[in-house]
Amino acid sequence: MQIIQCLHTAILVSNLEKAEYFYGKVLGLTKVDRNLKYPGAWYQIADYQIHLMVDANFGNQKHNAEKWGRNPHLALGVVNLEEAITELQKHNYPIQMSASGRPALFVHDPDGNIIEISQR
Structure with a gap:
């Protein structure tokens, strides 16, 4: 395969x-x-x-509440991470910067699904 x-x-x-x-x-x-x-x-x-x-009964559970990136997540790439931060903060979405030091953040969608946004 x-x-x-x-x-x-x-x-x-x-x-x-x-x-x-x-x-x-x-x-x-x-x-x-x-x-x-x-x-x-x-x-x-x-x-x-x-x-x-x-799924009306869906309730996402974080396994690691401290480090959002250590949970199942979807990763997306952006051109400018600062623009992403500004947009997310404008809409009052809490973010967590990547603990690795690379230009990336984690955010939750309204159901708690974790999205990683990395500068490319």
């Missing part, structure tokens, strides 16, 4: 409206059309997609 591409990541959310605000407005991702029978939203990043799937 030769894996040649990562296609998408599926993320469970309990409130689609709040999740769409975070992924679409705060992170600025492009929403794409989807023709499926279950509630959710898809977002495109180059050749990769994030699939939000609604």
Whole structure:
């Protein structure tokens, strides 16, 4: 087997409206059309997609509350980390800078899913 591409990541959310605000407005991702029978939203990043799937009973549990990056997370790259920090703070999303010293931060979506944002 030769894996040649990562296609998408599926993320469970309990409130689609709040999740769409975070992924679409705060992170600025492009929403794409989807023709499926279950509630959710898809977002495109180059050749990769994030699939939000609604589960009203979803409750994310952090295994390591001290170091957010030591939990399951999705990592995204940005051109300017300072701009990302400003945007997240403008919308009152708490951030945690990477303990490694590299230019990266961690933030929670409205359901507690952890997103890493790294400068590329």
